[in-house]
Amino acid sequence: MERIAIGKWMFAIVVVALVAHDAQADSRGDRFRPIGSPQTETGGQTSARNGGATTQPQPPRATEAPTGFDNTTNGYLDQGPAFDQINEDSVVAGRSFNDNRFVFEEVETVADGLGPTYNAQSCAECHQNVATGGASQVTEHRTGHLNGDAFFEAPGGSLIQSRATSPDIVERVSVQDDIRTFRISTNTLGAGYVEAIANTTLLAIRDAQPSSMRGTATMVAVLEADSASRVGRFGWKSQHASLQSFAADAYLNEMGITSPLFPDENTSSGEYIGFGTPHDPTPDPEDDGTDIVAFADFMRSTKAPSRGPITADVQNGERLFTQIGCATCHVASITTAAPGTRINGGEFTIPAALGNKIIHPYSDFLLHDIGSGDGIPLLPTPELAGTASQIRTAPLWGLRTRNRLMHDGLSFTYPDVIRRHAGQAAAVTSRYNALSSTQKKSLGTFLDSL
Ligand code: HEC
Ligand code: HEC
Numbered sequence: 001m002e003r004i005a006i007g008k009w010m011f012a013i014v015v016v017a018l019v020a021h022d023a024q025a026d027s028r029g030d031r032f033r034p035i036g037s038p039q040t041e042t043g044g045q046t047s048a049r050n051g052g053a054t055t056q057p058q059p060p061r062a063t064e065a066p067t068g069f070d071n072t073t074n075g076y077l078d079q080g081p082a083f084d085q086i087n088e089d090s091v092v093a094g095r096s097f098n099d100n101r102f103v104f105e106e107v108e109t110v111a112d113g114l115g116p117t118y119n120a121q122s123c124a125e126c127h128q129n130v131a132t133g134g135a136s137q138v139t140e141h142r143t144g145h146l147n148g149d150a151f152f153e154a155p156g157g158s159l160i161q162s163r164a165t166s167p168d169i170v171e172r173v174s175v176q177d178d179i180r181t182f183r184i185s186t187n188t189l190g191a192g193y194v195e196a197i198a199n200t201t202l203l204a205i206r207d208a209q210p211s212s213m214r215g216t217a218t219m220v221a222v223l224e225a226d227s228a229s230r231v232g233r234f235g236w237k238s239q240h241a242s243l244q245s246f247a248a249d250a251y252l253n254e255m256g257i258t259s260p261l262f263p264d265e266n267t268s269s270g271e272y273i274g275f276g277t278p279h280d281p282t283p284d285p286e287d288d289g290t291d292i293v294a295f296a297d298f299m300r301s302t303k304a305p306s307r308g309p310i311t312a313d314v315q316n317g318e319r320l321f322t323q324i325g326c327a328t329c330h331v332a333s334i335t336t337a338a339p340g341t342r343i344n345g346g347e348f349t350i351p352a353a354l355g356n357k358i359i360h361p362y363s364d365f366l367l368h369d370i371g372s373g374d375g376i377p378l379l380p381t382p383e384l385a386g387t388a389s390q391i392r393t394a395p396l397w398g399l400r401t402r403n404r405l406m407h408d409g410l411s412f413t414y415p416d417v418i419r420r421h422a423g424q425a426a427a428v429t430s431r432y433n434a435l436s437s438t439q440k441k442s443l444g445t446f447l448d449s450l
Contacts, residue, residue, distance in 0.1 A: 034219045062336075069134065069303075078097065118161055194395075215393065220232035220238070222241055230343070238367055247299075257286045258285045304361075314445055320443050330364075372420045
């Protein structure tokens with residue numbers, strides 16, 4: 001496992017320019033440029049119907065994905081032993097939803113590889129509200145600067161880790177890095193369904209959008225599949241397409257724990273503080289890849305966020321939301337690819353629990369320039385410079401669990417949020433502004449039901 005990963009790693013360095021969540025672009029290969037064009041995702045039976053007038057057996061109809069903030073499985077993994085009976089000695093990573101939830105919530109220590117620079121001690125510290133895997137108010141900090149048109153990340157990467165295991169190595173923001181942003185923790189409940197959306201589905205949503213509002217699909221690397229290309233969908237910049245890749249990225253960049261997909265320790269503002277220095281007693285990779293898969297499988301077995309009560313006013317508000325064009329970006333319903341479809345460069349086959357499911361994410365998972373961009377590109381490479389001014393359409397499912405909105409968590413009311421919708425959303429915003437105050441109230445009631 002480890003050897004294969006190291007082989008992959010060297011290959012990645014040769015192909016280079018990799019970058020994904022944290023930065024350290026040119027000296028470290030922790031971010032990968034996708035190779036090739038997105039592959040055709042085949043193998044599953046589609047739910048498309050051919051008019052009905054046929055004797056051929058009909059593929060199964062898509063069904064609604066289960067929802068709830070209840071720490072119970074969507075059926076992908078067994079629920080497993082009672083959660084409160086699981087402890088550090090009895091946990092078996094990968095065995096069940098409850099075991100993987102335990103791993104997701106587990107507080108890591110320096111002996112496990114935590115740090116030397118990090119943001120928090122467990123995934124659940126930032127993904128917990130109102131059930132494990134949800135969002136939270138925790139923000140992280142990214143910085144960099146422009147030289148002419150070229151973006152340069154802060155030394156050691158645009159992500160400024162806010163904690164360290166020693167006062168000597170806490171990262172500081174340098175004066176020259178005057179592009180600065182917060183990014184708030186997003187929801188991961190229902191993420192397995194998002195991963196199971198076919199590339200072609202996201203591209204079809206894009207192609208159906210009017211040109212003035214058309215989103216950008218990012219092609220990103222699936223790290224566990226030799227950087228195979230897939231349409232990005234996770235994170236504020238849609239910087240990942242696979243939950244295993246995102247989990248490995250987060251384990252390193254949020255917690256300082258290296259794994260076969262991200263074997264190099266983070267620096268402190270560019271200074272090496274990894275294994276072999278007094279700051280890091282743990283050889284790399286600190287996780288052999290087991291935890292990464294447990295995190296990914298935990299998220300894959302979570303239910304989608306549920307809705308609040310659907311009243312007549314909520315329905316009225318949703319009609320207005322669709323009518324004025326909010327739903328052009330905040331897409332209400334998407335059906336996942338069929339069970340058996342091979343995705344993530346062939347590394348994951350969609351199981352029955354995740355395939356052919358209808359979800360209501362209220363997002364197209366594409367990037368848009370609505371004038372709220374944070375100035376930080378997906379990767380500091382010329383071809384991705386445009387992503388500096390773009391942000392992924394925030395999925396609105398679970399909105400009623402969040403009270404700090406937009407990528408920076410700095411908008412608190414719907415009027416404030418909609419005021420920040422300019423650029424590609426300007427026409428929709430002026431239609432919103434033209435609504436009566438009763439209509440605006442209904443629209444708000446709808447948003448409160450998400
Ligand atoms: C310090 C807080 C923090 C910790 C700890 C953390 N995350 Fe996150 N997570 C975030 C933030 C912030 C984002 C959005 C980042 C971005 O897009 O730039 C995010 C985004 C994600 C996403 C993308 C979801 C989506 O569609 O937007 C996944 C998946 C994820 N995290 C998984 C994990 C896993 C697994 C762990 C543990 C290994 C973890 N995170 C630990 C803060 C955290
Ligand atoms: C052109 C695409 C587009 C249109 C049209 C659009 N949005 Fe958005 N929306 C976005 C993007 C992109 C973000 C994330 C921006 C950011 O975080 O900086 C967002 C964020 C939001 C958020 C914040 C969610 C969160 O979790 O932080 C809400 C609420 C929202 N939009 C509501 C609406 C409403 C209501 C309308 C119609 C009046 C609308 N949007 C129209 C693209 C769009």
